[in-house]
């Protein structure tokens with residue numbers, strides 16, 4: 001057993017997290033996982049869901065918030081709420097369905113029913129509680145702070161703390177970027193979800209999402225099927241694409257720098273001619289004017305991790321829901337652009353090929369994460385390295401950092417914020 005990690009003892013984050021390496025126990029320890037839930041997923045801002053999932057009044061969706069279940073609702077007056085999915089009578093889970101609609105949420109245990117703001121509306125045979133029974137204090141308990149930015153809904157179980165805008169900081173640009181790719185200015189997660197249960201720590205998955213180093217190897221079979229491996233790797237090494245640390249734990253692979261260099265639109269959707277998507281291109285031109293539409297269609301979508309659990313995965317949204325130190329549920333939804341119908345059909349087909357359980361890309365990433373999880377439990381070696389590009393990354397006046405496509409600036413961004421949050425006791 002390492003001197004740095006003793007099972008059952010409080011983790012010593014100061015010595016487990018360094019700028020250039022992190023200790024393997026952080027991926028396997030139950031104590032660490034407990035601290036992450038309390039200090040990060042509950043105390044901070046966590047992504048819950050998207051406004052488009054409750055697009056109409058009297059609709060709702062159940063979501064995990066850390067290890068707890070919450071209900072994202074839109075009340076009949078149009079307001080959004082995030083409520084604890086736990087009956088105030090005897091603790092039953094009120095809603096089981098992932099999505100639904102109706103003006104009332106009725107508990108199946110004894111039939112209490114609530115409106116979509118959480119107010120307790122009816123109690124069967126309420127006279128049994130006596131004349132002074134007061135329903136007003138028995139509504140579903142709201143999560144104390146809920147806020148949304150650009151349609152993305154976040155919640156915090158802490159009554160006080162920084163605002164969502166402060167938490168998102170420069171990372172807001174990624175949400176603006178995906179919305180700005182829609183002729184209608186917004187996206188919808190209306191095409192369903194894929195869910196995968198992965199036997200790996202949630203951090204393995206987040207770190208992989210913004211890793212610009214692994215692709216030639218992890219995805220080698222796909223690359224070899226398409227083009228010559230050697231030239232692909234060479235192109236990545238000399239690519240003008242960058243990685244960026246936005247601060248607050250958010251980071252990205254910025255493919256736009258590469259796309260701008262090449263100069264043509266739609267490289268991010270399989271590098272097709274504009275004539276393949278006439279409806280989308282015309283709608284973008286009409287919405288933004290030719291020059292601005294062209295700029296947006298060259299830059300494409302973000303490839304950005306929003307700390308701690310949301311990934312804007314180009315034309316998909318991915319959410320990482322931790323289950324335990326060694327298990328995670330990974331959720332993927334294709335991004336449907338408002339006003340982009342012909343592109344949306346293409347996005348669906350590309351998503352099926354790339355990111356599903358039988359897809360060409362994410363299945364490879366998940367297999368690597370699961371294998372790394374198994375060996376992270378080995379006692380030796382103790383460290384995972386994060387040093388690539390440390391000597392050469394640029395720190396800018398606004399605090400953001402950039403480095404080459406294959407540098408580990410993005411992983412360092414995650415761990416810097418992690419240490420500030422999980423590493424600090426309540």
Ligand code: FES
Nearest residue numbers: 087089090107110
């Ligand atoms: S536990 Fe919900 S009505 Fe009794």
Ligand SMILES: [Fe+2]
Nearest residue numbers: 215218361365
């Ligand atoms: Fe990958």
